[in-house]
Amino acid sequence: MQRIEAAIEKAVRYRANGILITETFDLARKQAEAALQNGQTPFPVVIKDCFALKDYPTTCSSMMLESFVPPYTSKVVEKLISRGACIIGKANHDEYSMGTSSVLGHFGPVKSALEDASKYDWLVPGGSSGGSAVAVQAGLADMALASDTGGSTRNPAAFNGVFGFKPTYGTLSRYGLANSLDSPSIIARSAEECWKYFEYMTGKEVDDSTSTDSTKYLGKSSIKGLVVGVPREYHNEKLSEDGWQVWNSSLNNLKKNGALIKGVTLPFTKYSSACYHVITTVDVASNMARYDGIAYGYRPSEESSTYAMYAESRSTALNTVVRKRIIAGNFLLLRRYRKEFYERALKVRRLIKNELDKALGEVDVLVTPTASGTAPMYSQLRQSSYSREDEDDYFTQAANLAGIPAISVPFVRDYSLPIGIQVMAARKCDKLACDQTAHMNTITGLYVSS
Amino acid sequence: MLQTRILRRISAMTASTSSATPSTSEGHKDRSRYRPVIGLEVHVQLNTRTKLFSRTPAGLEAGPNRLVSPFDMALPGTMPALNKQAVMHALKMAKLLKCTVPEKSRFDRKHYFYADMPAGYQITQTDMPIARDGSFAFHVFDEHVEPYWKEVPIIQLQLEQDSGKTIHHGKKCCALVEIVTTPCLRTALEATCFVQHLRLILMHYQICLGELHRGHLRVDANVSLSYDGKPGTRIEVKNINSVRCLHTAINYEIERQFSLLSRGEKIVKETRAADPEGRTVSMREKEDDTDYRFIPEPNLPLLKIQPEWREMNDRWVETQPPPRFQKFRDEFGFNPRSALHLAEDETLSSFIERCAEHFVPLENLTANDILVWMKELKTTMQRSKDVYPPASNRFAEQFVRAIDLYKKNRITRLRMLDLLRNLSADQESRTVDQILDAEDLWKIENADEIVSDLLKSQEKISEKARQGHAKSFGRLRNLAVEGSRKRIDVDQIEASLKRLLGLKT
Numbered sequence: 001m002q003r004i005e006a007a008i009e010k011a012v013r014y015r016a017n018g019i020l021i022t023e024t025f026d027l028a029r030k031q032a033e034a035a036l037q038n039g040q041t042p043f044p045v046v047i048k049d050c051f052a053l054k055d056y057p058t059t060c061s062s063m064m065l066e067s068f069v070p071p072y073t074s075k076v077v078e079k080l081i082s083r084g085a086c087i088i089g090k091a092n093h094d095e096y097s098m099g100t101s102s103v104l105g106h107f108g109p110v111k112s113a114l115e116d117a118s119k120y121d122w123l124v125p126g127g128s129s130g131g132s133a134v135a136v137q138a139g140l141a142d143m144a145l146a147s148d149t150g151g152s153t154r155n156p157a158a159f160n161g162v163f164g165f166k167p168t169y170g171t172l173s174r175y176g177l178a179n180s181l182d183s184p185s186i187i188a189r190s191a192e193e194c195w196k197y198f199e200y201m202t203g204k205e206v207d208d209s210t211s212t213d214s215t216k217y218l219g220k221s222s223i224k225g226l227v228v229g230v231p232r233e234y235h236n237e238k239l240s241e242d243g244w245q246v247w248n249s250s251l252n253n254l255k256k257n258g259a260l261i262k263g264v265t266l267p268f269t270k271y272s273s274a275c276y277h278v279i280t281t282v283d284v285a286s287n288m289a290r291y292d293g294i295a296y297g298y299r300p301s302e303e304s305s306t307y308a309m310y311a312e313s314r315s316t317a318l319n320t321v322v323r324k325r326i327i328a329g330n331f332l333l334l335r336r337y338r339k340e341f342y343e344r345a346l347k348v349r350r351l352i353k354n355e356l357d358k359a360l361g362e363v364d365v366l367v368t369p370t371a372s373g374t375a376p377m378y379s380q381l382r383q384s385s386y387s388r389e390d391e392d393d394y395f396t397q398a399a400n401l402a403g404i405p406a407i408s409v410p411f412v413r414d415y416s417l418p419i420g421i422q423v424m425a426a427r428k429c430d431k432l433a434c435d436q437t438a439h440m441n442t443i444t445g446l447y448v449s450s
Numbered sequence: 451m452l453q454t455r456i457l458r459r460i461s462a463m464t465a466s467t468s469s470a471t472p473s474t475s476e477g478h479k480d481r482s483r484y485r486p487v488i489g490l491e492v493h494v495q496l497n498t499r500t501k502l503f504s505r506t507p508a509g510l511e512a513g514p515n516r517l518v519s520p521f522d523m524a525l526p527g528t529m530p531a532l533n534k535q536a537v538m539h540a541l542k543m544a545k546l547l548k549c550t551v552p553e554k555s556r557f558d559r560k561h562y563f564y565a566d567m568p569a570g571y572q573i574t575q576t577d578m579p580i581a582r583d584g585s586f587a588f589h590v591f592d593e594h595v596e597p598y599w600k601e602v603p604i605i606q607l608q609l610e611q612d613s614g615k616t617i618h619h620g621k622k623c624c625a626l627v628e629i630v631t632t633p634c635l636r637t638a639l640e641a642t643c644f645v646q647h648l649r650l651i652l653m654h655y656q657i658c659l660g661e662l663h664r665g666h667l668r669v670d671a672n673v674s675l676s677y678d679g680k681p682g683t684r685i686e687v688k689n690i691n692s693v694r695c696l697h698t699a700i701n702y703e704i705e706r707q708f709s710l711l712s713r714g715e716k717i718v719k720e721t722r723a724a725d726p727e728g729r730t731v732s733m734r735e736k737e738d739d740t741d742y743r744f745i746p747e748p749n750l751p752l753l754k755i756q757p758e759w760r761e762m763n764d765r766w767v768e769t770q771p772p773p774r775f776q777k778f779r780d781e782f783g784f785n786p787r788s789a790l791h792l793a794e795d796e797t798l799s800s801f802i803e804r805c806a807e808h809f810v811p812l813e814n815l816t817a818n819d820i821l822v823w824m825k826e827l828k829t830t831m832q833r834s835k836d837v838y839p840p841a842s843n844r845f846a847e848q849f850v851r852a853i854d855l856y857k858k859n860r861i862t863r864l865r866m867l868d869l870l871r872n873l874s875a876d877q878e879s880r881t882v883d884q885i886l887d888a889e890d891l892w893k894i895e896n897a898d899e900i901v902s903d904l905l906k907s908q909e910k911i912s913e914k915a916r917q918g919h920a921k922s923f924g925r926l927r928n929l930a931v932e933g934s935r936k937r938i939d940v941d942q943i944e945a946s947l948k949r950l951l952g953l954k955t
Binding site: 050051052058060065068070071072074174175176177178180181206207208209210282283285286288289290292294295296306307310330333334335338342 | 520523524525526527528529530531532559561563565568569570571741743744745748749750751
């Protein structure tokens with residue numbers, strides 16, 4: 001109970017950081033009582049606002065769903081609650097999880113708690129699950145539920161110095177989560193915790209036909225003899241000096257502790273960004289078709305015709321990023337372009353997946369940077385017209401296209417911002433990924449808990 | 451609705467995108483050079499307990515917006531879960547329509563905005579349907595056309611959501627299988643016979659409840675006119691809600707297209723709706739403008755058809771008794787026309803089945819005898835309060851026994867008619883044989899004895915008749931019939947009268 005009250009206190013203290021869209025303190029208290037009665041230890045949790053929570057607003061950080069209250073709860077959230085989770089609030093993020101900065105939500109930006117934030121400039125928390133990452137970093141929650149379509153969990157985890165785990169696609173049910181390529185993901189303060197919460201939530205669900213049973217392989221007990229693949233394509237002009245140094249020193253540490261370092265080449269990775277954009281915009285265009293303002297969502301005053309109402313509803317209540325993706329996705333699906341873009345992207349996706357599968361057949365894990373460097377300031381991001389977002393995506397998208405587990409481990413150094421290193425493992429080797437990340441963390445000793 | 455790709459496939463077969471342009475200046479007025487080309491898309495609403503992708507009950511009578519789950523509302527994050535019963539029904543249809551069932555099939559999203567379709571797309575199948583390349587054979591006939599056999603190739607069966615009725619009409623909104631035929635039908639009659647036979651089969655195997663006016667079966671017709679074998683422009687006719695409407699709408703469309711073409715005008719590719727009178731009216735211009743932007747449904751994995759599902763459904767279909775019209779036609783020997791007519795009527799069908807128990811083992815009785823006497827029975831019962839045909843087993847048995855006795859020449863036609871009246875009146879508890887024995891009503895072969903007695907007793911009339919007075923002859927005949935208590939055939943009485951009166955035969 002104390003833990004929950006402390007978390008609530010933190011949530012109040014960090015209100016200016018825009019972490020939560022909806023605070024659910026009373027719910028958390030009720031859940032804590034229920035957990036105690038069941039002999040469980042209550043733990044504070046924050047869930048990204050794109051996961052449905054029965055009887056509480058689920059906004060996807062959009063004006064479209066500002067007043068939407070779902071009559072059901074996401075499967076993964078249900079499972080967390082059944083293990084003693086107490087929901088402190090619904091976390092802020094980029095509108096419909098489209099973005100890598102958590103700046104563009106309808107309810108205002110999320111600001112990193114690592115540095116003092118002002119009204120006009122702040123340290124970007126990364127995204128889209130910025131609220132979730134800051135919540136864990138600032139102590140509002142032991143664990144935050146996030147989602148990851150192209151890096152949306154790992155990126156903010158790296159920027160805020162916490163762990164971000166995107167498991168194998170399908171091992172956590174998407175029922176109750178808005179987009180179809182999203183993977184429910186976990187932000188926590190250690191790899192062990194990531195695994196613990198993963199186990200709370202994993203399992204096949206009848207309502208989600210794409211869900212699968214998890215974990216074919218057990219982990220490995222130590223770093224010794226571990227074969228670590230280092231893909232050379234991740235060493236590129238996007239990677240910062242800082243990023244390179246941390247990556248390098250983490251590999252050296254692994255080597256010192258008995259890991260075998262092996263250079264790998266993944267030539268198709270350079271196409272992952274283009275491929276990812278085609279596939280996700282198409283998915284977005286299709287999934288967003290339901291937001292027409294008829295059955296639920298923003299209903300405009302314009303009702304002169306059904307089509308006028310659709311147009312008004314969608315152009316008023318969806319932000320520019322979302323609208324652009326919808327338009328691009330529909331364009332790419334037109335009969336005359338479909339073959340050239342969409343069908344090709346699907347083929348490229350297969351190549352990327354095969355390439356990663358093959359590499360992960362030869363090594364145990366791949367170790368890469370999670371992002372190009374440390375978190376930027378909002379002013380820098382604006383100056384670059386958000387081009388930094390695309391640069392960072394480069395490091396994380398391939399794992400989504402291949403559906404493999406990937407976890408970002410934070411390296412926090414004195415007097416400088418955290419940097420994330422990413423560990424990828426073969427499909428369903430989630431346990432291996434978590435274990436190795438844990439070992440890595442122990443041996444490198446670079447991570448300093450806040 | 452035809453999918454784009456199927457359209458292309460049909461186009462490849464018939465090259466139907468180019469319109470028929472008459473080559474000679476007057477040739478386009480020559481009706482004999484045109485040929486109707488008709489293809490059907492039949493939407494079969496499956497008889498399932500729940501909807502195709504949610505566990506909301508289907509087929510119940512509830513008000514609008516009552517039976518709706520979060521998935522049906524397309525709320526964010528909801529996902530489809532495929533109804534296995536629907537897959538089983540589709541596999542039964544595949545067996546009945548002799549289709550190939552690929553190992554895997556896929557669901558696709560077809561996007562368009564429609565106020566009654568909350569997701570902004572319909573989940574259907576296009577490139578990888580659950581079954582393909584089948585055929586369906588049936589008799590084509592009507593009052594004027596003698597039955598002939600027709601085999602229609604089926605392009606594919608696709609499982610899909612009933613898009614139009616997702617929320618409203620919550621009672622429906624269910625699983626559909628769309629049957630797409632090749633454009634091989636030539637007349638409205640062929641199309642209606644196809645639908646009538648298909649309907650009976652689907653109802654028999656409990657795949658569909660089969661009521662067209664309630665939307666259990668919906669038919670779209672694609673109609674074009676080829677000219678000298680060159681394909682014409684295809685018009686899709688929707689909103690057809692009865693077999694009669696299908697017939698008139700196709701004929702209307704054929705006439706409309708011919709009249710345009712014969713005036714040298716072009717057919718514009720479009721979708722038209724049938725109005726209640728079966729006329730077609732323009733709805734909107736079609737596929738050329740609508741791009742449905744298909745994508746594979748990301749929330750459903752490929753549907754892998756387990757071999758045991760197929761075996762189970764195939765076996766089930768094989769072990770069911772055949773549909774009534776088939777049984778009537780092939781086992782009982784009814785002609786195709788009567789077989790269908792009888793099968794479409796529950797009361798008549800069950801009457802036939804009750805009769806069949808008794809007449810099928812009899813070699814001298816044919817289905818036609820039953821038909822002939824059913825007609826007589828109907829006439830006989832017209833003025834009675836009882837329901838035609840009588841529902842009891844006893845009646846069916848005695849009905850057949852009476853026909854049998856008549857065929858064996860043991861009773862006269864008039865006696866037979868009397869028997870029908872007695873039996874159907876239902877106060878009669880005796881069997882036909884008991885009645886005949888008790889009242890001694892068996893047929894007498896020799897009329898001369900009764901006739902000569904009659905002539906002696908009716909000398910005046912006999913004399914008139916002898917001189918050729920027709921009325922008197924008729925009088926004598928009737929007296930003889932009565933005197934014999936209908937035990938002698940009228941023909942025999944007339945022959946005997948003529949002989950004994952010395953008249954020319």
